[in-house]
Amino acid sequence: MRDFYLMHKDVPCGFLTIDETSGNIISYKDAGNGFSPFLGNSDLDKIKQWWRMRTVPATRMMIQEMIKNRECISPELYLAKNLALSMTDSYWVCPKESLLKFNDVKFSNFKIVNDGKIPYHNVTSYDPNASLGGQMEKYWDFTGKVPVLVKESSKYYGQQSVNEVFATLIHESQDTKIPYTKYSAIFSENNSIYAKCESFTNDDLEFIPAYEVIQSEKLSNSKSFYEQYIDLCVKHGMDYEKIQAYMDYQTLTDFVISNTDEHLLNFGILRDTNTMQLIAPAPIFDSGNSMFFSDNRVSRYSRVELLERKITSFYATEDKMLSKVRDKKIVRADLLPTRKEISDIYGSAGIPEEKIGFIISNYETKLQMLHELQQGKTISLYNEKKKEKENRNIKRTNIQHNSIHVIKEPIQKKATYGMLDTKDIYPIETILHACKFLINKKQVFNQIPENLKLNGKFGYIALDEIKKEIKNAGETPNEDLVITAVEARIKTIIKNGGNVVLDDPRGICHSAVNEVAESMNARLLFHESVEEIPELAQKAINEMER
Template identity: 30%
Template sequence: MAKAHQQYILMHKNVPVAELELDSASGYISAIGSIYNDRHVPVGILVKNGRIDRAALNRWWEGRAIPTSREGIRRALEMMKVSTTQQLVDKCMGLSLSDQYWICPKKSKVKWEDVNFFEHSFSDDVGNILFGKDTKAKEISLMSPDNTSDGWLKKKWVIHKGKRYLIKGGSGAIQQEPYNEVLASRIMDRLSIPHVVYVLITQEGYPYSICEDFVTPQTELISAWYIMQTHKKPNNVSLYKHYLNCCERLEIPGVKDFLDRMITIDYIIANEDRHQNNFGAVRNSDTLQWVGPAPIYDSGSSMWFSKPNTLISARAKIPCKPFKINHDEQIKLVTNFDWLDLSALKGIDEEFREILKGSLFIDEKRRDILCFALRKRIEMLEKIVNLRLTKLPEDNIEEDVTRNTAYNGH
């Protein structure tokens, strides 16, 4: 009979961080023992009086699991003979392709070099099951980074010519997200914005985006959410300013310039889901020094991806994250447009049309509407930039920008 609790050491590569006890039934951390190295405790997890905040560490640990909202997850769990996605995390020792944290069974002599997914192959079983494929294997191997992949869209990791790539699908009847990822990548190419490059592939008629992992064995991605947990936000400080303050205290370089670019690209593509867990910063996992903002990734929930044709409107108020509730307000946070050359986007709407042409789910009418809306978003941004260049009095800028962007219709 399996033990109710299992003993592990939370590791950061080969650095022991703390003793952990996991509940076998739930997969959650039931107790935290000795702390070996508080400098290597995950960013944003409070250590006070020599003790780690167990609730905060459990939230971090829970965040490593596949979300229960993932498409087809119930069937997948049944096939893998586990009851929760959290139980999958310890099946792969908590290893991921986003950072260098993992759990080592207590008294084991295994090292990070022996097991990490950056340098070792991994099973395709979990990824294939998550993609709805039946497996004929007598024993399913659960040693996979797919166990620690986030997000609600169907996705899996693959290895091609020694490199790690993430394949991600679309949703609903339109399956538009993969095309949006490619569009965002093309726009950022033209504007020289650091980003993850996405290309389009199709499997059995369905579209998928594919991108190479930008995290290396020497680096790791820390989300904005955990960066913002490093200090308590005062009530009189905005979320945007709080993020900048946290980054400044951590000495993360280039954040304000990065946010200018991220907010701008999200405005152009009408991104509705730039939440605090799909942008952040890269840290050197050996020295703990910050490299800088992570390249922009995960831009698929944009371009009215889930809206019917009749609700696609470039000029309507479009909801957004992470700092404001709509793009008309969020674009005001951009501090400098000097880097922006909108002439570089000439013809991008027709390029998007070509990207969409291969879709079995997006007809010509929707292509026309989307390309028109994209062109209008760029024109609207140009008006905002021109207003800024007129150097209106500071107290009138927001009023004028709002008046020129918040109107209805195509």
């Protein structure tokens, strides 16, 4: 066992005992002066949590250099926890019998060690195999005036590093005062990509993660953790509008880039290390686990699938996070990167075209949802599943019930039967645009409108009227073009859950209609007149009786 003081700079804020064999904390007594972690509210359980999240993997050369220069620390003790030093705050542990001061051990003194490179502290450092299996190598570079964090990304084409640059582009383009960390990226000789950013902490400024804020007090069940995090920041002196705006902005930008790793250690607040006053939200950082970096599929996600993806934050899904956003327009959609910008950024990094296409398609779905959110609609997994179920029901109805009725006798009074005018369902201008140089049925059918929810309604199609539409649009109504328009409108109606009445007295489209009916599992029926269609005949009778 070994006794230590838990220090904040040169202020003792607690007394703890460490098992020298395991490196675990055995006991802790807080000094009660408000300097300890968790905003001054620490006990044994909290300090154990804090200790587990904090370690610096040390090299033997670093340890020996420290022993040589300070002559007061045993190799075993320093190896156990490296005095719990961190680049992001001013906490450390001092052996009880030692006369060490903070200036003796702070990281800036390591510039002479290992070419100025110091390993980055994180929880994975406890695992000697942490560098295997895709973990990014991280270290602090002290060779410049300002310490620089360097993260190497080799798996997934180095996309995690590229994602940091992409997030920087988003933040730079937004007209906002929300703080963010600026990243750059560089290729290495071993085909990895390094992301670099300057430290936003120093001897006078430290980072307090959201986790410590949340754990600093017993929380109420009447409010969400998201809301109580904001309340606690305000309670400790921060401006409500600033912290709320920051959370709104961070939540929305994380949603846009599909960041799945905004856990409570990945954002927080800045504190003055001398006055212990909270100053402002910490700059947004660590956006590498975004833009579907580890996905190996090529087909775009549905809206339901996107919202089902698990995230690490106050909630496990994005829709829950979105529900807490107050200012939904704090992110300007018109300033977000375009398809070309995304293609250029990821293409320049050697990301395969197929993966870039996958990234863009899902990004654009997110932009569509953002637009809906900013228009006042609620984005929720429940609603999306409901819509998806309705669409499945429509398709199921199509298979079982939807029908195409071909009549020989033209309809004189269409209004009597309450049928839809298909001019508005699939405009002829859209069809002609797809067939500008040659008749391209594939393109025409790919543009079929969806989510019309016709729910069994009847749509009327007449060959003669389609010919008139084509003429009025300045084109020649040749037979192939007319048949293509007929097929497109039949497919549109059936796909959206409706029924078709086709006026084709000369049987020009019979062959094509047979193929459409078979491909869409629709019933195909032939009649002399519209009165032979039971549903429509009844509608006509009801109309006459009024």
